[in-house]
Amino acid sequence: MFDQCVALLKQRGVEKTDIIDCVYYLQKRYIADLTLDRIEHYVDSVLNKREVQHAIITGIQIDILTEQGIFADERFNQLIMDDYSLYGVDEVLAYGICNLYGSIALTNFGYIDKVKPGIIGKLNEHTTQCNTFLDDIVGAIAASAASKLAHDREKKA
Numbered sequence: 102m103f104d105q106c107v108a109l110l111k112q113r114g115v116e117k118t119d120i121i122d123c124v125y126y127l128q129k130r131y132i133a134d135l136t137l138d139r140i141e142h143y144v145d146s147v148l149n150k151r152e153v154q155h156a157i158i159t160g161i162q163i164d165i166l167t168e169q170g171i172f173a174d175e176r177f178n179q180l181i182m183d184d185y186s187l188y189g190v191d192e193v194l195a196y197g198i199c200n201l202y203g204s205i206a207l208t209n210f211g212y213i214d215k216v217k218p219g220i221i222g223k224l225n226e227h228t229t230q231c232n233t234f235l236d237d238i239v240g241a242i243a244a245s246a247a248s249k250l251a252h253d254r255e256k257k258a
């Protein structure tokens with residue numbers, strides 16, 4: 102399922118390197134010798150978790166079905182397509198990922214969601230592709246990898 106998730110993210114315009122860049126953005130000021138290779142190990146670890154994989158697939162499926170206008174309630178469909186700011190279920194699904202990695206993941210997620218670095222900003226440029234769930238999923242994966250990195254660093258110190 103790891104490969105399936107990486108392929109699904111890629112199909113929706115998100116490369117693993119984009120997520121690695123977001124983690125670097127979050128952690129660079131705390132870890133002086135941080136390398137992208139080291140970050141990749143943490144991103145892979147998050148992507149290997151079954152609950153994370155299910156969240157990725159669920160969120161992306163909702164985005165795709167929304168694009169296709171499949172939901173029976175048209176207003177509901179439009180609400181997701183417009184990424185309506187008070188909808189919030191996209192963030193709640195992302196919290197499901199962050200909750201597996203503790204409070205640092207949640208605060209990192211809030212930060213990345215506000216600042217929207219790199220790919221997160223790109224996903225928020227409104228195009229014909231619905232990224233309502235995808236941007237939060239990507240943010241949550243990056244925030245979770247950053248949290249795991251921070252905890253491991255503390256263990257070694």
Ligand code: MG
Pocket residue numbers: 184191192232233234235236237
């Ligand atoms: Mg969203």
